[in-house]
Amino acid sequence: MAQSLQSGPVLRLVNADAALEQRPSRVATTPDLRRAAGSVATENRAAAGLSALDARWVFAVQVARTLDGGKAAVLVPEKRRELVAGAVRMGLRAFDANLVIALVQDAARRGESPLSRETEFCLKLVKAPSDEGSEGWNWMLIVGMALLLAGGALAGLMIWIRS
Incomplete structure (x- = not known):
């Protein structure tokens, strides 16, 4: 077993020499692509800003x-x-x-x-406002909707039984 570990690398790169000879495409440096990259960068900077409603x-x-x-x-x-x-x-x-x-x-x-x-x-370094109070309202809304749905189902069941 010691002999197999010393015999050489198990993994080798295929066509490693060919990759060194390849040059980047000229398409990557066209003015249109540079202009597009610039507009993407501008949009990214704009999106990184604070919302007007923040x-x-x-x-x-x-x-x-x-x-x-x-x-x-x-x-x-x-x-x-x-x-x-x-x-x-x-x-x-x-x-x-x-x-x-x-x-x-x-x-x-x-x-x-x-x-x-x-x-x-x-x-942006200042802590954004938290929604601590809204979690309680969310739970109350869910419970209220569940009770309303249960009441509707109960009323439907009562009507069905009577008929």
């Missing part, structure tokens, strides 16, 4: 509209409390709402648009 983005827009003082990006405490309360109603945690406020203020203070691509990228 709570983090909606909240960032609200914060940007509320900021006063131009480059100073001042937010008075009363307005901040109102904004954070609204963010909590949208499902964000108070901590995450304050992070969004800080990101938007920082962009404005650096002289950038408070809703720039960089701000959008940073917003």
Whole structure:
């Protein structure tokens, strides 16, 4: 048995030398293909952005509209409390709402648009709102529908028995 292990490799590549001589197709470098690849890359970047309905983005827009003082990006405490309360109603945690406020203020203070691509990228790092409360409603809906279906079946059975 020791002799068979030392006899040489069991696996070998077929036509390994032919693969070294082959060149890539010219079709792979045509301008149309490059243009198509560029458009796919553009679409991928666009799809990677936040949805206009994302709570983090909606909240960032609200914060940007509320900021006063131009480059100073001042937010008075009363307005901040109102904004954070609204963010909590949208499902964000108070901590995450304050992070969004800080990101938007920082962009404005650096002289950038408070809703720039960089701000959008940073917003993705903030935890998205959770649907913790919706799970209970889902179960209640399922139980309610099951009870309604059972009641309908019972009524149908009663009508069938009487006839």
